[in-house]
Amino acid sequence: MKPAPFEYAAPESVEEVLELLGEHGEEAKVLAGGQSLGPLLNMRLATPGVLVDINRVEGLSYLRSGDDVLAVGALARQRSIERSISIPRRWPLLHQAAPYIGHVAIRNRGTICGSLAHADPAAELPAVAVALGARLRIRGARGEREVEAGDFFVNYMTTDLAPDELLVEARFPPLPPRTGTSWKEVARRHGDFALVGVAAVVTLARDGRCERVRLVYTGVAPTPFEAGDAEEMLSGESPTQELFGEAAERAARDCEPGSDVHASAAYRRHLVRVLTKRALGEAVRRAREEG
Amino acid sequence: MERRRTIRLTVNGTRYEREVEVRKTLADFLRYDLGLKGTHVGCEHGVCGACTVMLGDASVRSCILYAVQADGQEVLTVEGLSSPEGPLHPLQQAFHEHHGLQCGFCTPGFLMSALELLAEKQNPGEEEIREALSGNLCRCTGYEGIVEAVRAADRVWNRS
Numbered sequence: 001m002k003p004a005p006f007e008y009a010a011p012e013s014v015e016e017v018l019e020l021l022g023e024h025g026e027e028a029k030v031l032a033g034g035q036s037l038g039p040l041l042n043m044r045l046a047t048p049g050v051l052v053d054i055n056r057v058e059g060l061s062y063l064r065s066g067d068d069v070l071a072v073g074a075l076a077r078q079r080s081i082e083r084s085i086s087i088p089r090r091w092p093l094l095h096q097a098a099p100y101i102g103h104v105a106i107r108n109r110g111t112i113c114g115s116l117a118h119a120d121p122a123a124e125l126p127a128v129a130v131a132l133g134a135r136l137r138i139r140g141a142r143g144e145r146e147v148e149a150g151d152f153f154v155n156y157m158t159t160d161l162a163p164d165e166l167l168v169e170a171r172f173p174p175l176p177p178r179t180g181t182s183w184k185e186v187a188r189r190h191g192d193f194a195l196v197g198v199a200a201v202v203t204l205a206r207d208g209r210c211e212r213v214r215l216v217y218t219g220v221a222p223t224p225f226e227a228g229d230a231e232e233m234l235s236g237e238s239p240t241q242e243l244f245g246e247a248a249e250r251a252a253r254d255c256e257p258g259s260d261v262h263a264s265a266a267y268r269r270h271l272v273r274v275l276t277k278r279a280l281g282e283a284v285r286r287a288r289e290e291g
Numbered sequence: 292m293e294r295r296r297t298i299r300l301t302v303n304g305t306r307y308e309r310e311v312e313v314r315k316t317l318a319d320f321l322r323y324d325l326g327l328k329g330t331h332v333g334c335e336h337g338v339c340g341a342c343t344v345m346l347g348d349a350s351v352r353s354c355i356l357y358a359v360q361a362d363g364q365e366v367l368t369v370e371g372l373s374s375p376e377g378p379l380h381p382l383q384q385a386f387h388e389h390h391g392l393q394c395g396f397c398t399p400g401f402l403m404s405a406l407e408l409l410a411e412k413q414n415p416g417e418e419e420i421r422e423a424l425s426g427n428l429c430r431c432t433g434y435e436g437i438v439e440a441v442r443a444a445d446r447v448w449n450r451s
Contacts, residue, residue, distance in 0.1 A: 001314050002314075002319075002335060002354075003314045004314075005294060005314060006294075006313070006314055007292045007293065007294060007313070008292065008293065008294070008296065008313035008357075008359060009292045010359070034355055034360075035352075035355060038336070038337060038352075038356065039336035039337050039338075042316075042335050042336050042354070050292065051313075053360065055360060103340070103425055103426025104404065104407065104422075104423055104426060105340065105343050105352050105404065105426055106337065106352065106426065108349035108350055109352070109356070190425045191425055
């Protein structure tokens with residue numbers, strides 16, 4: 001057996017899930033797609049006493065795009081982003097980043113909300129959620145609350161979720177008009193965790209200047225890194241290559257990458273520079289096509 | 292809540308009922324409880340793709356899925372592609388003819404990933420094939436033969 005022994009429960013309603021989480025607290029771990037948790041269990045880096053498998057809970061697999069908001073249920077698989085008709089058109093950043101998440105067989109199981117709740121510092125979806133201003137619906141014994149993605153990620157693999165709470169839905173607001181997005185990433189091999197990834201969201205004013213810019217990175221900090229200074233520098237300005245270069249310098253200066261066996265901090269900063277320019281260029285081009 | 296559980300599932304068209312420890316991976320269940328050793332176990336943490344099987348209509352890594360999670364579902368493994376007496380599946384035949392394997396360790400996983408791609412798509416481009424197979428590692432062939440085999444299988448496999 002690879003994982004250490006655990007007790008297993010497969011509840012069929014959110015209420016039952018919450019009851020189990022309330023009862024077992026820190027000892028319990030929610031199992032959704034299991035594509036991050038499974039490896040941790042196999043390597044015994046995680047040894048929860050109780051696995052609460054939510055795959056048998058009815059009605060959590062949805063992607064709903066009514067009301068202009070994309071509502072993603074706790075069990076919606078990452079693969080469903082690629083199969084959706086409305087997402088490529090209306091939430092293109094999700095569609096642009098999805099192919100970088102593992103591989104097909106991983107995305108077939110892995111869930112969007114699970115990736116957010118797991119909060120791996122090199123994962124794509126946390127940065128995408130912050131860049132898009134997603135709101136996360138959380139349920140617990142004390143009721144329901146909503147948290148902005150920007151406030152959700154606390155530290156390495158640590159979120160605002162309490163042990164007895166479940167992330168039940170992620171809500172992605174619509175993009176404003178004249179907005180273009182881009183996801184750029186470098187990994188050692190296709191499908192590996194990113195060395196660096198960046199989400200760019202650029203809204204142009206009618207006169208072609210940058211109205212609002214979002215630059216959010218994965219792989220360069222314990223949580224999704226928002227390059228606030230670079231964003232601010234760009235807003236109100238006409239988008240030029242020169243300006244993108246300056247913004248890229250600021251982002252590289254401000255981020256806090258670590259060194260590990262995969263890449264040095266200096267190399268990660270270099271990637272931030274290169275990818276920022278590419279992502280901004282692509283997002284602006286797409287924003288112009290929108291306008 | 293329990294540490295053992297009785298599961299019922301269909302594997303390659305045969306129905307099974309077995310009691311399993313809840314922490315047993317689907318890969319180990321297939322290999323040791325059912326004796327279906329065609330599903331290979333490589334990295335055991337979801338990276339190499341050797342253990343890929345179909346769960347319902349979707350390819351999955353059976354090393355990071357528990358057997359209890361397949362309760363009530365249908366699994367297809369490499370043994371289900373063709374019968375020992377009958378002809379090989381068009382994908383298997385194509386891998387044989389186009390040097391899609393050498394040592395063969397990764398082959399079952401490649402076959403299942405390719406099966407999912409071709410079941411969904413006729414005439415995929417080379418890039419699509421490479422993307423679909425990017426989650427499977429082969430250390431022998433250099434992939435050229437594998438990609439060629441998938442293209443060849445696409446041409447001859449009558450999916451209807």
